[in-house]
Amino acid sequence: MKIHVVNPNGSAEMTRSLEAEVQSAAGAAGCEVVVTYGGSGVPASIEGYADEAASLMPMLRNIRSQDRAGAAAHVIACFDDTGLDAAREVAEAPVIGICEAALATARIVSKRISIVTTLERSVPIVEELVHRYGAADLVRGVHGTAMPVLDLEGGRGDVMARLLPILGGVVTQDRADALVLGCAGMSQYTAALERGLGVRVIDGVRMSVHIAGALAAAQVKTSKSGAYAAPRSKAGAVFA
Template identity: 40%
Template sequence: MRIRVINPNTTASMTAAIEEAARAVAAPGTLVEGITPTMGPASIESHYDEALSVPGVLAEIARGEAEGVDGYVIACFGDPGLDAARELARGPVLGIAEAAMHSASHLGRGFSVVTTLSRTAGRAADLAERYGMDRFCLGIHACEIPVLELEDPKARTVIADACRDAIHADNSDAIVLGCAGMADLCEWLTEEIGVPVVDGVAAATLTVQSLITMGLRKSGRGEFAAPPPKHYTGLLAEFSTDGQEAHS
């Protein structure tokens, strides 16, 4: 079984940490590959960043399909390009926000999300509603640490404090980490704050692995059928689905 964990940003050190988190939970015999796209933003902290990360994600999905990959994880809490990726892929594709929220909903009456910057909280709230998780999502809290500063050793203390504050403010039973760059803190945070802390990278990897193990693949009907053949031009020429090279 081959699972590709795609980091939608282009920071290789973050991809390495994400890959390690995914491999830590994968079953023996499951090959997990962390992928850094060749195009996209260094980090994703705005709608603009998210939109421009999607072509790189889709290029990696297309490459994976050509190479026989069985399933994919999109390792950014905004779940960028998830619907389009599901159109391209034959196997399951999971976003980490989707997987983390569903996993946390099994652990108590409700959870809090702790994310990076407050400007990303609206996107997390939109996803909670989309996934039917707004009943369980009791609050969304920012630690105000930019994504590329999460690797600073001092960040973990700030994140832990934000998690404690969220638990008390929301009376929640679990924490969902709102960024793939926090994946390596999951076990430490669980011990530190005394409630379950859910990392979406691990949750999505295990969900994809389980679906493949059960022999389940994406439905090829309707909305998530392969996109219709179409010609693209300019910078998007390589994304044409009609089998012809496009020219601007």
């Protein structure tokens, strides 16, 4: 049972750090993972709608190809859940985003959720996802940390020293029961943050692997009779 995890951005370094997290989760979930990413020509991080647009076609091609190669489920490892609907059209196996996985988990274990993301400009994007997933009553705040995605790579100590007081302030302000890490790059700090904050911390990367594994084991497939039907064949069609 193989799970495909795609990092939509073009950063090889972030992909390696993602792969470590994902392999560890896959071990616990009892499944294999294969990790792909956007490669060259794709922005090194997804910070805004145009970055999403630029990452879309390489990501969809990765999903299409892994789907045909037998992946039993796909994970989109960017907290913007970039291109989720299009991905569901081009795949037979189920597709889940890490924001979706994190919220699906957080609402099972808590009633007041805070989300932290990187830049302020990503806040409206995440708020739109919160509405899409029907969690607006549960999520008390989506907060920027003013840390660009790429700053999260590398030196753990320094990142933690910058993140801890910001996230502590968020939890207090929102009177949150659970904190969702709104960026794949924060995944590696989950355990350290939970210790440092004394509050439940949820990482969409790990959870998406577990939920994808569950969907795969249950042999769930994307419905092909409605909105997620395969793209139609026509002049210029890319996936038909």
